[in-house]
Amino acid sequence: MKALVFAESEPAARELSAGARTLADEVTLVTFDDPVAGVADRVVTVTVPEGHPKEDALETFYQVYQDVQPDIVLVEPTRRLKTIAGRIAAREGASVITDAMALADGVATSMYFGGVGVRTAKAATPVTFVTVAPGTFADAEPSGTDAAEAVAFVEPAVPLTLVAREDLPPAEVDLTAAERVVAAGRGFAAEEQLGLARDFCQKIGAELGCTRPLTESETWFPREAYIGVSGLILNPEVYVGIGVSGQMQHMVGVDRAKVSFAINKDKNAPIFQQVDYGLAGDIADVLPKINAEL
Numbered sequence: 048m049k050a051l052v053f054a055e056s057e058p059a060a061r062e063l064s065a066g067a068r069t070l071a072d073e074v075t076l077v078t079f080d081d082p083v084a085g086v087a088d089r090v091v092t093v094t095v096p097e098g099h100p101k102e103d104a105l106e107t108f109y110q111v112y113q114d115v116q117p118d119i120v121l122v123e124p125t126r127r128l129k130t131i132a133g134r135i136a137a138r139e140g141a142s143v144i145t146d147a148m149a150l151a152d153g154v155a156t157s158m159y160f161g162g163v164g165v166r167t168a169k170a171a172t173p174v175t176f177v178t179v180a181p182g183t184f185a186d187a188e189p190s191g192t193d194a195a196e197a198v199a200f201v202e203p204a205v206p207l208t209l210v211a212r213e214d215l216p217p218a219e220v221d222l223t224a225a226e227r228v229v230a231a232g233r234g235f236a237a238e239e240q241l242g243l244a245r246d247f248c249q250k251i252g253a254e255l256g257c258t259r260p261l262t263e264s265e266t267w268f269p270r271e272a273y274i275g276v277s278g279l280i281l282n283p284e285v286y287v288g289i290g291v292s293g294q295m296q297h298m299v300g301v302d303r304a305k306v307s308f309a310i311n312k313d314k315n316a317p318i319f320q321q322v323d324y325g326l327a328g329d330i331a332d333v334l335p336k337i338n339a340e341l
């Protein structure tokens with residue numbers, strides 16, 4: 048069995064290659080620019096020329112796909128890799144399974160209806176493309192060659208036109224790698240009050256994320272910081288939700304935390320049914336006291 052991995056971040060390249068190793072005898076990793084050593088039997092890097100969006104690497108990725116002839120393709124769920132993988136799968140008439148949280152014996156488990164349900168799926172075609180949620184193969188160990196080969200960029204027949212480009216400030220933290228995660232929710236009355244959450248994080252060695260409204264209704268956090276079904280799916284040791292109501296769409300992003308806590312002024316908030324420890328209280332009242340004690 049042969050596995051091909053499409054990944055663009057180093058943590059995903061490691062994790063997906065390690066996961067591929069549990070499924071296949073031969074693992075090839077395709078990534079952009081910088082190779083990742085020691086994770087796959089073959090590591091292929093693609094450098095996209097200036098002026099082309101990364102999605103234009105489609106033909107280059109496809110050439111590697113045709114060369115490898117994989118049985119399964121594991122894909123880091125970034126927008127551009129999903130675009131590339133989806134287009135190759137469509138060309139090949141291959142099954143696509145999205146957002147897998149577990150994968151074994153050809154059966155993938157993923158969430159559907161925003162996390163309301165869990166479904167299992169098996170590909171109906173000989174080749175399967177699977178986009179894989181972070182943490183799915185957290186326990187697998189990667190192994191492989193330190194050598195890497197750079198493949199020549201294959202010009203697409205119909206390239207995308209880059210209309211405008213705006214660099215975003217780099218994300219301050221990598222929440223997927225954090226062992227302790229605090230999520231700030233709509234219970235924070237103003238952006239300035241987030242200083243309390245930042246102090247708390249600093250005291251307990253945690254990184255700060257948020258619920259979706261804090262990136263969409265407010266712009267207090269970058270979009271990369273929100274946790275949940277349409278944001279980040281995490282696998283931390285510790286989760287603390289502060290001023291978070293506990294809606295399913297957020298909680299599916301943290302329900303694999305080993306220990307979870309919540310602070311909410313409403314003692315009937317749904318989050319209290321889903322965490323290990325809860326404190327009913329107002330942020331403005333309890334958080335300064337907790338910070339002072341820590």
Ligand SMILES: Cc1cc2nc3c(=O)[nH]c(=O)nc-3n(C[C@H](O)[C@H](O)[C@H](O)COP(=O)(O)OP(=O)(O)OC[C@H]3O[C@@H](n4cnc5c(N)ncnc54)[C@H](O)[C@@H]3O)c2cc1C
Binds near residue numbers: 311
């Ligand atoms: C298709 C879809 C996808 C979605 N995906 C996501 C997702 O990926 N991630 C996500 O987060 N959301 C997502 N949502 C939104 C989600 O349904 C919820 O609306 C959102 O998570 C609620 O955020 P919240 O808990 O911060 O706010 P609220 O639900 O408004 O809860 C605020 C909580 O703060 C408490 N509170 C208020 N004031 C205080 C105070 N002073 N002290 C202490 N507690 C206080 C309140 O009691 C309340 O429980 C999605 C929704 C849809 C429809």
